[in-house]
Amino acid sequence: MIHQHFRVEKEDYANAGRISSQIKQMLKQLGVSSEVLRRIAISCYEAEINMIIHSYGGEVVLSLTAEGQCELKFADIGPGIEDVEKAMTPGWSTAKASAREFGFGAGMGLPNIKRNCDEFTLTTSPEGTTLVIGFRVL
Amino acid sequence: MTLNKIIELLKAEPLCISDPNCLHRSFEHVSATDLMSDALALVQSDSEKTILVTGLVHAQSLRTAEMLDINVVVYVRGKIMSEHDHQLAKEMGMNVFTTKASMYDACGILYSNGLLTAVV
Numbered sequence: 001m002i003h004q005h006f007r008v009e010k011e012d013y014a015n016a017g018r019i020s021s022q023i024k025q026m027l028k029q030l031g032v033s034s035e036v037l038r039r040i041a042i043s044c045y046e047a048e049i050n051m052i053i054h055s056y057g058g059e060v061v062l063s064l065t066a067e068g069q070c071e072l073k074f075a076d077i078g079p080g081i082e083d084v085e086k087a088m089t090p091g092w093s094t095a096k097a098s099a100r101e102f103g104f105g106a107g108m109g110l111p112n113i114k115r116n117c118d119e120f121t122l123t124t125s126p127e128g129t130t131l132v133i134g135f136r137v138l
Numbered sequence: 139m140t141l142n143k144i145i146e147l148l149k150a151e152p153l154c155i156s157d158p159n160c161l162h163r164s165f166e167h168v169s170a171t172d173l174m175s176d177a178l179a180l181v182q183s184d185s186e187k188t189i190l191v192t193g194l195v196h197a198q199s200l201r202t203a204e205m206l207d208i209n210v211v212v213y214v215r216g217k218i219m220s221e222h223d224h225q226l227a228k229e230m231g232m233n234v235f236t237t238k239a240s241m242y243d244a245c246g247i248l249y250s251n252g253l254l255t256a257v258v
Contacts, residue, residue, distance in 0.1 A: 017201035021230075024205070034207065038185070041205040042178050090179075102198040103174030112179040 002026070002064040008048060008076070010057040013102060020045040023062055027070070032137045039116040040070060040135050046109045047074045047131055053099040055079070055129065068138025071119075074131040081124040088114070139253060141165055141210060141233075144189065147247050150212060150237040153219055154227040160210060165189050169256035170245045174202040181206050183256040191244055197223050204230050214241045 004026075006019040024041040032040070044060075051058055051074055058076030065071075086092045088110050095105025114120045119134030142161045144150075155161075167183035170191040177190065185207035192199050195217040203211050209232055213219075216238040219227065227234050237244055 014197075016198060017205075021201065021204060038205075038207055041207075045201065045205045046175075046178060102196045103172060103192075103194045103202070104198070106173050106175035108175040108179045112175070115179075 001066055002030075002062060004062045006060040006062070008051045008055075008058050008060060008074075010052070010055060011098070012052055013098070016049055016052050016102070017045055019060055020048050023060075023072070026062070027064075027137070030064070032070075036135055036137050040072070040137075043113045043116045043133055043135075044072055046113050047072070047133070049099075049104050050074075050109050051076050053095050053104060054081075058128070064137070068136060070135040070137045072133050072135075075128060076130075077128045078126055080126045080129055081122075084122060084124060139165060139251065141189075144212075144248065144253075145235060147251055148212065148235070148237040148239055148244055150235040152234070153213070153236055154224055154232060154234040156228055156231040156233055157209070160233050165210065166254055167256040167258070168245070168248050168253050169206075169208070170241060172241075174198055177202050177206065181208075181256045182258045183254075188256045191241065191248070193217065193241055195219060195223070197226055200227055200230060200232055200234075203232060209233055211235070212237060212244070214239055214244050 055076035056078050061073040063071040081087050090111045091107040093107035099105035117133040121132040123130050167188040169181045172194045189210040190203045191212045193214050211234045213236045
């Protein structure tokens with residue numbers, strides 16, 4: 001059983017991807033298969049980048065149960081997603097130029113996360129957005 | 139095609155070699171993009187046989203390759219990494235090269251020599 005918290009800062013582009021890399025390494029050491037690990041890594045990285053680009057900051061919580069269920073929760077403190085339906089549409093983006101400079105903001109993040117995970121729950125309000133994604137790892 | 143042959147065709151220079159054995163490994167697929175979101179969304183090929191070709195010289199092109207389990211990155215237009223990115227590439231076990239070829243020319247060379255898209 002693992003339960004670990006990681007802090008994400010607003011617009012911390014210098015460290016973008018570091019948390020996803022740590023989580024990937026942890027799960028690899030625990031013997032998660034490469035196919036599932038790749039899906040987790042892609043989803044986690046996209047969600048981490050989203051938090052850095054769009055939110056005021058927040059945290060990532062990794063949970064792994066003895067039954068082999070891996071859950072990643074991305075909870076930020078705002079400003080929320082104005083139109084979830086549009087945010088889930090491939091190619092639609094509100095990212096700033098600073099995000100595009102390092103290869104993101106093409107509007108593929110949330111659709112790609114949903115495609116790669118086994119469970120997907122997104123709730124949002126101006127006070128914050130919480131994305132919970134689940135994977136069966138055993 | 140071995141990575142050695144790919145490097146020769148692209149007239150590429152090494153920027154960071156973490157695993158010298160990779161030069162003798164065979165590669166079949168190429169993901170060529172400056173949009174990391176596209177690479178993350180579209181690459182479906184066997185990562186051990188895939189190289190990332192990009193003009194985005196940034197830690198995030200290395201991070202993207204890492205998430206996709208790709209460990210060979212080729213920068214086009216003669217771009218080189220910062221010392222920070224070089225250190226990061228080492229930590230990740232990444233093998234990074236640079237070619238003076240443009241993205242268009244690099245892709246043309248690799249395509250005409252039989253390498254396939256990573257979008258399968």
